[in-house]
Amino acid sequence: MKTRLLTLALLLTVPSALAQGTLAAFFxxxxxxxxxxxxxxxxxxxxxxxxxxxxxxxxxxxxxxxxxxxxxxxxxxxxxxxxxxxxxxxxxxxxxxxxxxxxxxxxxxxxxxxxxxTELITPANLPVQAEAGRKVFEAVCASCHGTGLRGTDNGPPLLHPFYALGSAHGDDVILDAINKGAKAHMWRFGDMPKPEGLKPGQDKEALAYIRAVQAANGLGSVPASADPHAGHKH
Ligand code: HEC
Structure with missing residues (x-):
């Protein structure tokens, strides 16, 4: 419940701060x-x-x-x-x-x-696809995004309203990043290089894991109206 409240606070405060074009977290x-x-x-x-x-x-x-x-x-x-x-x-x-x-x-x-x-909630008993995605994520993504998706000095947190379901960073954008990498546009980490060595289908597995960790930590769907980057071009 506490997590949900905090998330709600995040959802309410982050977009309005950004809407004024003022506050951007660099790291x-x-x-x-x-x-x-x-x-x-x-x-x-x-x-x-x-x-x-x-x-x-x-x-x-x-x-x-x-x-x-x-x-x-x-x-x-x-x-x-x-x-x-x-x-x-x-x-x-x-x-x-x-x-x-x-x-x-x-x-x-x-x-x-x-x-x-808040303490990170690690979802137990992941569905098969998400569990496979956990291994992909830990092997290929965690060095930059952190094992718990909270980010590192090399990459941003994916446990963030920017990347929630229903945000401008929807499933298609996430799959695109996994398959092609991403140009720096939200933070000051620089570009995300195209991840190497992924087998077909592992993109969807990684996505399922990201969504499962987000959901477990109260980061469900964001109403489109609350999205800080509605209309944000990829
Ligand atoms: C070498 C570091 C690095 C690795 C490895 C990496 N990323 Fe990233 N990723 C980044 C950085 C840096 C950004 C931020 C780009 C920006 O400024 O928006 C990013 C952005 C993203 C985004 C947002 C893309 C967008 O268009 O806004 C997603 C989703 C993502 N990464 C997922 C992943 C997944 C899943 C993996 C593993 C398959 C992965 N990343 C591996 C560094 C990395």
């Missing part, structure tokens, strides 16, 4: 605007990452620390500057439930931010 994280800055937050395997940008999306230097609630433990860690952002390397997984309070200093001013993500 597949959660994004918010505060104190005149744009902050993006992502949980990766082994690290939490934060990027601060100004209203023109230019990176802004920041320092600070993160207080994390992780597996019932409170953890306070410094955020170290790294590649246009801030990083705390900690034993965390992108599938974990995480609550974070960031205490930052940006341009000499304090900036306090909160983010959270």
């Amino acid at each position: 597949g994280g959660q994004i918010t605007e505060s104190g005149g800055y744009r902050a993006e937050f992502a949980v990766r395997d082994g690290a939490v990452k934060v990027w601060i940008r100004d209203r023109n999306d230019q990176p802004v230097a920041a320092t600070g620390k993160a207080t994390l609630l992780l597996g019932g433990q409170k953890l306070e860690v410094p955020l170290a500057p790294k590649a246009n952002g801030l990083v705390a390397e900690i034993p965390v997984k992108s599938s974990d439930k995480v609550a974070a309070v960031l205490g930052l200093t940006v341009d000499g001013k304090p900036l306090s931010l909160r983010f959270q993500q």
Whole structure:
């Protein structure tokens, strides 16, 4: 239920933010605007990452620390500057439930931010096609999109309203990406190269797996009217 509520919140907030043409997550994280800055937050395997940008999306230097609630433990860690952002390397997984309070200093001013993500739900007893797709996904896609579809430093989360059933990234677009790759157009990861070594039918298997993980995590069908990229050309 909590997952559903959060997803609903995502569905309601992401499209409206994008509709104003303002907030774009560059690296597949959660994004918010505060104190005149744009902050993006992502949980990766082994690290939490934060990027601060100004209203023109230019990176802004920041320092600070993160207080994390992780597996019932409170953890306070410094955020170290790294590649246009801030990083705390900690034993965390992108599938974990995480609550974070960031205490930052940006341009000499304090900036306090909160983010959270729910625990990833791994669907049990997948139908045959989706179970085959899980193996394809782990072998061919997970290095960029993450085993739990929450993204990595190499590719975006597919567990995202952008890619939900009924969004502008429908089944046809997903199959197209699997068979041909995709030009960078939503994020700042660069292009997706054409995946190598797929056998006929494995595209549909991977798609079935993606849909099953999305559904298990409350990311069902998006009404066309709520789609941030309705009319978005592929
Ligand atoms: C080398 C890294 C990499 C691999 C491997 C990879 N992807 Fe991607 N993928 C990306 C990147 C980067 C993007 C984002 C492109 C953009 O900016 O929209 C992407 C985008 C996508 C999209 C959205 C396409 C669109 O038109 O918007 C889908 C769906 C997708 N990937 C599925 C997969 C699946 C399924 C696999 C495995 C068969 C896979 N990817 C393998 C990096 C990768």
